[in-house]
Amino acid sequence: MSTLFNDKRAPILFAGMFLMLVAVGVLQSWSVTFTLLNMCLISAIMALGVNIQWGYAGLFNVGVMGFAALGGLAAILVSMPPQPAGYAAGGLGILGGLAIGAGTVFASVWTYRRYKRYSYVALVAVVGYLLMRAVIDPAVAAIEAVDPSVSGWLGGLGLPIVLAWPVGALFAAAAAWVIGKVALGLRSDYLAIATLGISEIIIFFLKNEDWLTRGVKNVNGLPRPVPYEVDLQESSAFQGWAQTLGMPVDDASGLFVKVLYTLLFVAVLAFILYLSEKALNSPWGRMMRAIRDNETAAAAMGKNVTWQHLRVFVLGSAVIGLAGAMLVTLDGQFTPTTYNPLRYTFLIWVMVIIGGSGNNWGAVLGGFFIWFFWIQAEPIGLWLIDSLTSGMDPASAVRAHLLEGAAHMRLMTVGIVLLITLRFAPKGLIPEK
Amino acid sequence: MADVLNALVLLANFLIVPGLTYGSQLALGALGVTLIYSVLRFSNFGHGEIMSFGTMFTIFFTWLFQGWGLSIKPLPTALLALPFGILATMALVMIMDKTVYRYHRENKSSNVIFLIVSIGTMFVIGGIVRFAIGPADQIFFDGTRFIMKAREFKQMTGLSEGLAIKTTQGITIVTAVIVVAFIWWFLNKTRTGKSMRAYSDNENLALLSGIDPARVVMVAWLLVAALAAIAGTLYGLDKSFKPFTYMQLLLPIFAAAIVGGVGNPLGAIAGGYVVALSEIAVTFAYKRVVGYLVAEEHAPETLLQLLSTDYKIAVSFIILVIVLVIKPTGLFSGKTL
Numbered sequence: 214m215s216t217l218f219n220d221k222r223a224p225i226l227f228a229g230m231f232l233m234l235v236a237v238g239v240l241q242s243w244s245v246t247f248t249l250l251n252m253c254l255i256s257a258i259m260a261l262g263v264n265i266q267w268g269y270a271g272l273f274n275v276g277v278m279g280f281a282a283l284g285g286l287a288a289i290l291v292s293m294p295p296q297p298a299g300y301a302a303g304g305l306g307i308l309g310g311l312a313i314g315a316g317t318v319f320a321s322v323w324t325y326r327r328y329k330r331y332s333y334v335a336l337v338a339v340v341g342y343l344l345m346r347a348v349i350d351p352a353v354a355a356i357e358a359v360d361p362s363v364s365g366w367l368g369g370l371g372l373p374i375v376l377a378w379p380v381g382a383l384f385a386a387a388a389a390w391v392i393g394k395v396a397l398g399l400r401s402d403y404l405a406i407a408t409l410g411i412s413e414i415i416i417f418f419l420k421n422e423d424w425l426t427r428g429v430k431n432v433n434g435l436p437r438p439v440p441y442e443v444d445l446q447e448s449s450a451f452q453g454w455a456q457t458l459g460m461p462v463d464d465a466s467g468l469f470v471k472v473l474y475t476l477l478f479v480a481v482l483a484f485i486l487y488l489s490e491k492a493l494n495s496p497w498g499r500m501m502r503a504i505r506d507n508e509t510a511a512a513a514m515g516k517n518v519t520w521q522h523l524r525v526f527v528l529g530s531a532v533i534g535l536a537g538a539m540l541v542t543l544d545g546q547f548t549p550t551t552y553n554p555l556r557y558t559f560l561i562w563v564m565v566i567i568g569g570s571g572n573n574w575g576a577v578l579g580g581f582f583i584w585f586f587w588i589q590a591e592p593i594g595l596w597l598i599d600s601l602t603s604g605m606d607p608a609s610a611v612r613a614h615l616l617e618g619a620a621h622m623r624l625m626t627v628g629i630v631l632l633i634t635l636r637f638a639p640k641g642l643i644p645e646k
Numbered sequence: 647m648a649d650v651l652n653a654l655v656l657l658a659n660f661l662i663v664p665g666l667t668y669g670s671q672l673a674l675g676a677l678g679v680t681l682i683y684s685v686l687r688f689s690n691f692g693h694g695e696i697m698s699f700g701t702m703f704t705i706f707f708t709w710l711f712q713g714w715g716l717s718i719k720p721l722p723t724a725l726l727a728l729p730f731g732i733l734a735t736m737a738l739v740m741i742m743d744k745t746v747y748r749y750h751r752e753n754k755s756s757n758v759i760f761l762i763v764s765i766g767t768m769f770v771i772g773g774i775v776r777f778a779i780g781p782a783d784q785i786f787f788d789g790t791r792f793i794m795k796a797r798e799f800k801q802m803t804g805l806s807e808g809l810a811i812k813t814t815q816g817i818t819i820v821t822a823v824i825v826v827a828f829i830w831w832f833l834n835k836t837r838t839g840k841s842m843r844a845y846s847d848n849e850n851l852a853l854l855s856g857i858d859p860a861r862v863v864m865v866a867w868l869l870v871a872a873l874a875a876i877a878g879t880l881y882g883l884d885k886s887f888k889p890f891t892y893m894q895l896l897l898p899i900f901a902a903a904i905v906g907g908v909g910n911p912l913g914a915i916a917g918g919y920v921v922a923l924s925e926i927a928v929t930f931a932y933k934r935v936v937g938y939l940v941a942e943e944h945a946p947e948t949l950l951q952l953l954s955t956d957y958k959i960a961v962s963f964i965i966l967v968i969v970l971v972i973k974p975t976g977l978f979s980g981k982t983l
Contacts, residue, residue: 273758331972342952395967399974401758402689406900407970410963413897421956554893559765566762621776628769635763636749 223574223643230581237589244464247471249588254478255540257580260564261485261573262532267562268571268645269498270525271505273405276392278557279412280530282419282549283388284381284537289432289547290425291377293369299356299424300367306352307367307424310345317341356424366427375438378481378538385534386527388415393523412558419549432547439473442466474543481539482577485532489573501525502571533561555624560587563627567634569641578643583627590623598622648805653938655807659796661930665923667815667884670822673918674877675895676902677829677911678870684846684909685866686747688760693874694896695771698889699738700875701882702779704731705786712788720790720813728879735871742767743867751863768893775889784887789813814884825876826915829869833911838865846909894959898925901962905969907976916977925961928952 234253238246259277266272317338324330324337357365388411396407419426426432445451445466455465492498504511504518512518541547560583568579598619602612634641675697682690690696707727711717718726750763793816796808833839838861845852845862853859878892885891902921906913932950953961969976 271758273761395971399970402761403904403970403974405758405761406689406904407967410897410901410966413894414960414963417957417960421954555769559769562762562765617780618777621773621781623773624776625770625773628766628771628773631766631769632746632763635759635766636746639759 223578226578226642227574230578230585233585244468244471247468247475249585251471251474251478251543252588253581253584254475254482255536255543256561256564256584257577258478258482258485258536258539259533259561260568260576260580261482261489262529262536263561263565264529264568264570264573264576265489265492265532266526266529267565268573268576269493269501269505270522271401272397272522272526272529273401274408274526274529275405275554275558275562276408276412276415277533277561278552278554279408279415280385280388280533281537281540281557282412282415282552283384284378284534284539285541285547286419286426287381287384287534288374288377288435288538288541290369291372291380292374292436293432294371296359296364296366296368298359299364302359303352303355303424304367306348306355310349310352313341313345313348317345353422353424361430365430366424373438374436374542375477377542378535381538382531382535385537386531389527389530390523393526397522397526398519409554409558412554416549416552419552426547426549429550431549433545435542435545435547437545438477438542439470442470445469478539481535485535486573486577493573560627563631565641566631567641569643569645571645572641572643575641575643575645579641582642587623587627590626591620594619594622594626649938651803652805652807653935655799655803655805655809656935656938659807659809661923661926663809663811663815665926666919667818667922668926669919669922670818671877671881671884671918672895672898672902672922673915674822674825674873674880675899676906676914676918677826678873678877679899679903680906680909680911680914681866681870681873683903685842685862686751686760688757688764689900689908690870691761691764691896692767692771693870693899694892694894695768695775696735696739696871696874697878697881697895698775698887698892699771699878700731700735700871701878701887701892702731702775703734704728704875704879705779705784705882705887707731708786717788719788721817722787722789722813722883724786724788724879724883725817728876731879732872732875735875736868738771739867739871740864742771743863772889772893779889781889784882786887787814787883812884814880818880818884821876821880825873829873829911832869838862842866898922898959898962901966904966904976907978910976910978913976913978920977921962921965924965925958928961929955929958 234246234250237249259281262280263274263277266274317340320341321334321338325334356367359365392408392411396404420428422428423430442463443466446462451466451469452462455462458465460468500511500516501521503514504516504521508518561580564579564583565576566579567583568577569575595616598615602615605612675693678696679690679693682688682693704724704727707730708722708724711723711726716726717723746763746767747760750760755763790813793811793813794809796810799809800806831839833843841852841857842862842865844855845857845859849859852862881892881895898921899918902917903914904917905920906915906917929951933946933948936950937945
């Protein structure tokens with residue numbers, strides 16, 4: 214029996230996951246199922262990205278949130294219509310400022326290479342920075358003053374939002390390259406702390422640079438890759454179709470949109486999963502695992518460990534950025550304040566570890582599983598505490614406090630599940646082969 | 647002359663005093679992170695939540711004492727409650743070590759696994775804290791607010807700028823000095839402290855010379871619990887207690903520990919002040935200071951601020967990145983515990 218379970222472990226677990234989603238459809242509603250499923254798919258892609266870094270190469274990246282947010286930035290910059298008034302007010306200033314900024318970076322690097330003196334580099338950097346601020350500050354102020362309640366930023370390029378997905382991957386990859394250059398090759402926990410810090414900086418940047426992202430004013434109403442419910446409800450073909458299904462047109466249109474998103478996301482997930490599996494089973498994948506398991510031995514075999522780490526770090530981050538862009542596409546809005554490390558970094562990690570580090574199918578399953586419980590834990594916890602305390606006086610303060618605190622139970626539950634997995638099943642639900 | 651003094655007082659009031667206060671809080675936090683790093687050899691991501699847990703219990707006891715009418719005015723009641731907060735935190739870390747960390751220690755898990763385990767404990771403790779006290783802001787300071795008010799200072803000196811020192815700032819700096827002195831004495835003068843340093847320098851050699859590793863680990867955890875509870879309470883008294891801010895404190899604390907050189911207690915303290923002072927110095931608007939120093943017609947029109955205050959926390963990461971690039975071993979490298 215146990216060997217049968219071990220052989221068929223992955224299919225059985227995936228079937229279980231499928232049944233749970235169906236159960237939600239039957240018990241709650243199909244709309245909820247597809248909302249869950251869409252987020253599960255995005256989580257699975259993010260988990261794949263983390264798995265590429267951690268499972269293949271043993272790199273501990275705690276900056277998932279930052280890479281996901283960069284993907285989100287790509288989504289608004291690619292898809293939103295440009296704001297000509299903003300460009301007229303300060304487009305040149307921004308361009309000039311950015312050029313000075315880039316020039317400063319190059320000048321600093323050149324100074325270091327030429328003189329090897331950090332004091333010179335600091336001087337160049339500070340002067341360049343002040344120059345950039347002098348040029349960019351008035352431009353930023355001018356742009357943010359243009360009709361701040363609806364605009365006040367430069368806008369995007371007005372291209373189809375699906376294009377933003379690869380662009381999001383590129384943004385995240387570029388950031389990862391810089392971070393990797395700095396932190397890879399140092400002690401392993403420095404990468405963790407550096408990525409954690411840089412992801413926070415990215416969020417601070419997105420929150421405060423209104424000219425680029427509208428900051429805390431958020432960007433709403435992103436264009437969609439799928440039709441709008443209102444248009445569907447008005448089309449007679451869709452009305453007839455809903456009638457044959459026996460559903461009210463409103464519900465049918467909402468569900469239809471969600472199913473379209475699901476199809477899109479499934480296609481992306483399948484594509485990335487296929488590539489990941491190919492990579493894992495290629496000579497390159499074997500080499501990565503060899504480096505992971507024994508860096509010294511791999512280095513002695515002539516493998517350039519730091520370079521390979523950088524490659525895999527950039528690749529994994531690109532996948533996370535892609536998922537981040539998809540997430541913003543699904544939400545239809547970009548709200549920098551919603552990015553917090555618990556939800557966007559640590560939860561993804563829990564997915565990978567519980568699913569099975571090093572196994573792509575495990576990461577996908579973990580993404581599904583953990584997201585499902587993250588969402589459903591709240592009603593379950595509430596119900597649990599409600600029934601446990603049902604014998605108590607309904608007006609009792611203790612009961613009220615417990616019910617109020619139930620929302621925080623999932624934080625604790627995730628932590629406990631993580632600790633138990635690390636202790637009793639460190640290989641996760643679907644272990645690496 | 648008065649202008650120079652005014653400029654100095656202005657700097658002291660808005661930069662140096664708050665910087666030293668925040669720096670002391672970070673230094674105590676970083677000291678805890680560094681101790682765990684040198685004895686147990688992992689970066690403890692749960693440290694912010696341990697601080698938050700200690701502060702929470704201090705708040706509970708403060709409320710209890712306030713209910714009894716106990717008070718040590720002009721000092722805040724929280725100082726009376728702090729020892730109980732420390733005890734509660736010690737109990738927490740002991741339970742945590744027995745149930746979670748001991749297994750991984752015995753199995754010689756890699757330090758990245760330890761790091762992930764510490765993230766797990768961060769979740770659990772964070773959940774407990776939010777469950778017990780709620781995610782909202784708690785202000786638990788009572789007693790006299792100021793040691794010196796700006797107005798009194800102005801009257802005393804006749805300057806046009808005032809220097810205010812809050813009671814919490816005074817308490818923080820004094821406590822930090824006492825605690826740091828104690829830790830220094832403990833590590834250098836006591837037998838347990840010396841065995842801890844030996845263990846951190848070379849584990850195998852220490853084991854050979856008969857040092858009991860279980861005892862060293864336990865003492866380290868107890869010290870860390872005390873440090874965390876003190877640092878957390880001081881921060882909470884000075885600002886306010888909110889579970890989310892404590893999680894965010896983790897990053898400046900790590901920055902402080904790395905800037906000073908992980909594993910080096912002296913470095914952790916220096917790192918705390920470096921990070922805190924530069925956070926404030928970089929986001930400080932120097933307009934008025936310069937206004938005092940130059941002739942009126944040259945007075946600056948802009949705020950003279952390097953970075954907007956929104957980026958305050960980001961500054962610690964920028965310092966961190968600079969240190970990682972230039973000198974990854976920290977400012978005080980080569981000397982551990």
